Amino acid sequence: MNKLSFDTTGLAAVDIHAFEATCDALKNNFRVDVPGYIDFQLEQFEIFNHYKDLNIRDAYAIKHAGADSYMLYLEMKPNITSTKAELKRHCHYQPWALTYLKHDFGRVFIRTETLIDKIREIIFPIELDFKEDKPFSNRFYVLTDDKEKAHEGMTQEFRDAMMLIKETDFVLEIFEHTLIVGNRKPIAPEHACYLAEFVARLVAIK
Template identity: 60%
Template sequence: MNSLSLDLTGLPDISRHPYETTCKRLKNRFRIEVPGDIDFQLEQFETLNHHQSVSIRNTFAIKKTCGDSYVLLLDTDTQSVELNHKTKVNHSNSFQPWALAYLKRDFGRVVIRTETIIDKIREIIFPIELDFKDDKPFSDRFYVLTSDRHKTEAAMTQEFRDAIMSIKKSDFVIEIFEHTLVIGNHKPVTPENTIYLAEFVARLAELKC
């Protein structure tokens, strides 16, 4: 564990064990290294912008022949306003795993998540979703919003869609900004949650070969 330089400073006691166990599992499952300082420019992702603040507590690089992908353990501060007789601002801190990969193609801006009934109803009035007519199983399962239909269609190859279809869980969101992808679900750090995000970006790294 020393090689992972795990930062537990200020972490509540209740969160220490999941953190330590998660990092051990990552080390056992992948070839992990702690990279130097990298500016991942997380502020460009709308998925994370609803937090009052987001900071990276630990970064782990998953080493692959075709390129690295990353697991980011984030400290997040979420602000909510309570309106009673007096306006009260509440802050809640959470410690979340997110995973990041750099992609070969430029996707533009894209959000991908499991499609809901509300999404299906909304499409009748506002046909803003990108569907793949030649891949009905993917389009039936996932909701894809894009800023550039043609760029995203070209970038989301069958191989890329197959990688997303391999994710068995449904409680996640993927956001892509040009060549950078993040995936997470706003859930706390646990070994199971972190490993499943890490496995997805590690698979994406192999697509660059």
Template identity: 45%
Template sequence: MNYPFDTVGLNSETIDMFDETYKLLKSKFKIELTGNIDFRLQDFEVFRGCNNVNIRGSYVIKNSRTDCYILFVEIHKIKKGGLGTVPPTYDYYEYQTWALAYVKKDFGRVFIRPETLADKIVELVHPVELDFADDKAFSDIFYVLVNDRWKAESAMDRNFRNAVMDVRHEDILIEIIDHTLIIGHRHQVSPESSQQLADFVARICSTC
């Protein structure tokens, strides 16, 4: 059977999950294969610590204003075991879905994730995150790190923040480098969460 993604070395469970995810996305969006595009995933902090990041499938979501993308990603990690463990290192693979969009506004560098209690405690002593005085609900839920406060405040307008608020996933990660946004999480690929990511980037490309 011909699949619209690279199946070499994948077990049947992973192939089935990718296939179910692709079929759901195909039913909800106008998507096409991208061909070979270098999305420069190695530039993003969310993939720091990975030994290799391999795209198993990439799809463009055709949009009336600008296109966005869904990526099937294979993460390869090598970790050291505890003292005296055999073998001393072990490696493993994770399969995830990420969505990518090229946005009009220059965000600088931005990292967004759900805020934890530890973040709130650190913030009391060392204020480092970007908060929005006019949007307490957003600032209470999300932890935002930036390298240029003016760029980030200008780019993260109400439309953008509302779109982020509507992503109902407790482990969501968003990273933006200038005009390139990526969104995902480190959980195993699933059709439903992949649709959420696709909904988000399609909305961002339409409104922001």
């Protein structure tokens, strides 16, 4: 496969260049294929609730031994309420990586922990902490609706894979067996590849 095709409908020249460069980077670093139709059920993820419209422009399977993960190019139209600057940003194109996990995690939300999170936890202890893994708990803010399921699913291997992420501005949500991760940045090779590397590590966990 020399080229990954993608839908150019409605794209400006700068967006076409970003899509093409990202496709080339994925192809050069991973075994990538174009899957058949898959309903990824993105409506089940709360992190997309503030978008009035969400479409998958393109989806690519990242091939692994025994399982696949996926890179999704999403077209996202935010709920616009006020400023002229917001009105100009009528849609965004972002890369998100998705994979399926062996464990049922319930619902989990993870991002890098902030000072505000640490203060909030003192008053409202709602975060899932791992007493046996202080470096992980100090770095990440983990919310869940089922602490037992999440704790069982977030094994040491899972937490080690998370600790290898060098970026600090990503968000991750798990709904039962499905994980999606992104950084809300525009489509670019470096963004897509670090997301793809992360889900590749998760797929490799036995």
